[in-house]
Amino acid sequence: MSNIVSALNQATYTGGIAEVREIGLQGMITLRGDMSSAAVKSAATGVAGVDMPAPNHANCVGQRGICWMSPDELLVLCPYETVADSLVKMRKSLAKAHALKVDVSDARAVFDLSGPNAREVLAKLVPVDLSPAAFKEGMFRRSRMAQIPAAFWLHAPDTFRIITFRSNAQYAFDLLKVAAQPGSEVGYF
Structure with a gap:
């Protein structure tokens, strides 16, 4: 019998201004x-x-x-x-x-985007006002993240949970990694 694994088998990126982690099976x-x-x-x-x-x-x-x-x-x-x-x-x-x-x-992949710059990283990718005054913990949106549909919410302070289609998992992971590259801070929030 095969082992069931998530889309990216809990891939993690920690080298940037925010951490990106596929959370595994949900x-x-x-x-x-x-x-x-x-x-x-x-x-x-x-x-x-x-x-x-x-x-x-x-x-x-x-x-x-x-x-x-x-x-x-x-x-x-x-x-x-x-x-x-x-x-x-x-x-x-x-x-x-x-x-x-x-x-x-x-059919889905789930990511956590965390760290003090998580809000700024996600704001680069979605057409949603993510300012602290407009988007508070527990708020939920379905939108687009660059070229793919995504749903996300502020799961905890400085942590967004993001859901995409499994077929878009690698693209979503790579997109989040690029937006979180070291030195890419915008300093808006």
């Missing part, structure tokens, strides 16, 4: 439905173990969390090895609700 379930439905909310919070986030926010603790993707879509995070059981749990709690739940874990 369980991810796309949940689409009516967000005002108690069953949909219960399915998400029951698996993630956290409260529902506000629109354009993520509520995450460790490997568990809920990311607000759109008015009818959540990304539910759980440990990779619990995805199958989490889907069964969701299926039971959504038995009478119109909803879609899909394991997207192996």
Whole structure:
């Protein structure tokens, strides 16, 4: 039997103004439905173990969390090895609700961008105001990172968590490394 590995097998870049790290395997379930439905909310919070986030926010603790993707879509995070059981749990709690739940874990790559210059590094790549006044911890955005779609949130002070498609993992990693090259500080934030 093969070993399951993440897109870049936890590649890390530490030689620049911020650290870039592919975090490894992360369980991810796309949940689409009516967000005002108690069953949909219960399915998400029951698996993630956290409260529902506000629109354009993520509520995450460790490997568990809920990311607000759109008015009818959540990304539910759980440990990779619990995805199958989490889907069964969701299926039971959504038995009478119109909803879609899909394991997207192996279709995504997840990175941490950390350090005192992380905000500046990401700001070079996304069309989002990342100033400390405009983008605070827990805020979540779906956008473009150079030429690829990406979703990201300020996971902790000075740490962004970034999700891309697995097929774009190497490009995303290289892009972040270039933006974090030594001496590339802009000094804006």
